[in-house]
Amino acid sequence: MDASGRDFEALAETTAFLGYFKDMPDRRQAGKVVYPLDEILLLCLLAVLAGAEAFTDIARFGEKKLDLLRRFRPFANGTPAHDHLGDIFATLDAQAFQHCFVAWVSALTKTPAEVIAIDGKTSRRSYQKKGAKEPIHMVSAFAARQRLVVGQIAVAEKSNEIVAIPALLDMMAIEGAVVTIDAMGCQRAIAKKVKDKKADYIIALKGNQGTLHEDVKLFAAEQKANGFADSTVSRHETLDGERGRIETRRYTAFHDIDWLKERHDWPGLEGVVMVESRREINGVSTKETRFYITSLALATDLVGPMIRDHWAIENSLHWVMDMVFRDDECRV
Numbered sequence: 043m044d045a046s047g048r049d050f051e052a053l054a055e056t057t058a059f060l061g062y063f064k065d066m067p068d069r070r071q072a073g074k075v076v077y078p079l080d081e082i083l084l085l086c087l088l089a090v091l092a093g094a095e096a097f098t099d100i101a102r103f104g105e106k107k108l109d110l111l112r113r114f115r116p117f118a119n120g121t122p123a124h125d126h127l128g129d130i131f132a133t134l135d136a137q138a139f140q141h142c143f144v145a146w147v148s149a150l151t152k153t154p155a156e157v158i159a160i161d162g163k164t165s166r167r168s169y170q171k172k173g174a175k176e177p178i179h180m181v182s183a184f185a186a187r188q189r190l191v192v193g194q195i196a197v198a199e200k201s202n203e204i205v206a207i208p209a210l211l212d213m214m215a216i217e218g219a220v221v222t223i224d225a226m227g228c229q230r231a232i233a234k235k236v237k238d239k240k241a242d243y244i245i246a247l248k249g250n251q252g253t254l255h256e257d258v259k260l261f262a263a264e265q266k267a268n269g270f271a272d273s274t275v276s277r278h279e280t281l282d283g284e285r286g287r288i289e290t291r292r293y294t295a296f297h298d299i300d301w302l303k304e305r306h307d308w309p310g311l312e313g314v315v316m317v318e319s320r321r322e323i324n325g326v327s328t329k330e331t332r333f334y335i336t337s338l339a340l341a342t343d344l345v346g347p348m349i350r351d352h353w354a355i356e357n358s359l360h361w362v363m364d365m366v367f368r369d370d371e372c373r374v
Contacts, residue, residue, distance in 0.1 A: 056084060056114045062146035069133045077122050082130055083113045097124040097131075108242040144213050150207045157186045157348050158220045158241075160210065162203045181206040183214060186222075186351040203227060208235045216241040220338065222352035225250055228335070234309040237337060243310070243347055247333040254306050258333050262316045265296070274298040278342035280350075292318045293342035293349075310337035315345055 063194075068079045088111070089103035090265040104111065104121025111117050114161050115251060117142050122130065162181040181203050183193040195206045203226045209234075211221070223232065225248035236243040247255050265273045278293040294316045303311050315334040320327060 049208070051321045052248070053114060059087065059146060060084065060148075063139075063142045067135055067138055069135070070130070076119050077126075077130070078115075078280060079130075079247065081111075081117055082122070082127070084115060085111060085121055086127075087151055097127045100124070101127055140193070141213055145192065147192045150190075153298050156188060157222060157351040158192065158214075158216060159184045159352045160196075160207055160227065161224055161352075161355045162206075162226070170324050179203070182355065183210055184355040186354040204229055204232070207232050211239055214239075216218050220285065220348055222348060224352075230309055231333065233311075233335075233337070237310040242337045244315070244334050244336045244338065244345065244352070247314075247335050254302075254308070254335075255333065257302060258314050260337075262294070262301070262314070262333070264298070266294075270294070276341040277344070278346050280346065286324055288322045290320045291346070293346040294318075295340075295342045295345055297339065308335065311335055312337050312339040313345075315349065317346075318347065 044196070059082065063080065065085055066079065066083075066253070068075070085104050086100055088107070089100040092103060094100045094103055100120065101124035106118060108117060111121070146349060160181065160183050162179050164179045179197050179202065180196050182191050184190070185192050193210050195213075197203065197206045207223065207227050208231065212235075216236075218244070219241045221236050221241055222244045223246070225246040228245045228247055228251050233243055233245065247258060249255055274297045276295045280291045280293075282289045282291075296314045296316070297312075299311070299314055300346060302308075302314065313336045315336060316360050317332045317334070319330050319332070321330075336345065
């Protein structure tokens with residue numbers, strides 16, 4: 043592609059990006075606006091993509107790359123100083139901004155065809171002793187196969203994930219997606235919200251759903267003991283090994299669970315998946331059995347990779363936030 047073709051493509055991408063923010067409210071007095079909002083948003087996007095981590099970095103990028111910026115917008119008054127940038131962002135409607143941003147990211151990633159992992163992470167040093175302010179706990183929706191965050195909500199405590207997850211789902215267009223959630227989000231209201239959004243779920247099942255967990259655990263043990271002769275199942279096994287670790291996972295999906303649906307009336311429930319893992323590290327072997335409920339009626343060779351995809355949010359988001367962006371050290 044020649045230079046003119048690249049310029050046209052870049053201009054088209056810029057127009058598409060800003061199109062998602064065209065209805066973003068600007069609370070500044072119209073007669074006093076020196077720097078239009080679309081120019082500010084474009085400046086910040088390009089600066090952050092180039093590695094900017096603070097308003098001072100963004101302002102410096104604007105000074106150095108003004109000619110580049112003017113290929114897309116007039117920037118008649120140049121770019122604002124870092125303190126002015128902070129003032130502008132302080133006036134923005136954070137919820138409206140997030141809705142616009144999530145819509146743009148969803149269009150980029152085409153998330154409805156993918157797995158969306160939802161999980162929370164606490165920024166350890168964001169607490170304040172004065173006033174006993176709890177550290178920030180950020181709940182994220184992560185397009186696992188595309189390694190991209192499509193939405194986030196900050197809450198004060200981990201227990202508030204139950205409230206945050208439905209609000210996060212409301213922000214996103216997830217029709218056709220498979221939403222994976224850990225046991226904290228194993229709530230009827232959350233399962234119903236996913237189904238109402240025309241998506242499917244895979245949710246980890248633990249003791250916080252007491253009778254449901256116990257019924258599934260007992261049923262799985264009984265069926266395993268008699269070789270699954272009295273139930274319709276599909277099975278799948280994987281073997282992974284790296285850095286002296288060998289892990290075998292056996293997935294068993296139970297497809298005939300009408301009795302469980304009648305007893306617990308769980309929204310959209312179609313299957314139960316048992317994952318038995320055996321891990322060997324330096325000759326030491328450990329075993330673990332986990333259970334999941336799902337609205338999918340699929341075989342384990344399809345459901346198993348989706349369960350594994352959920353852990354991408356730990357390895358490709360939370361770990362990166364800590365090790366690359368030093369999130370746990372941040373006092374902001």
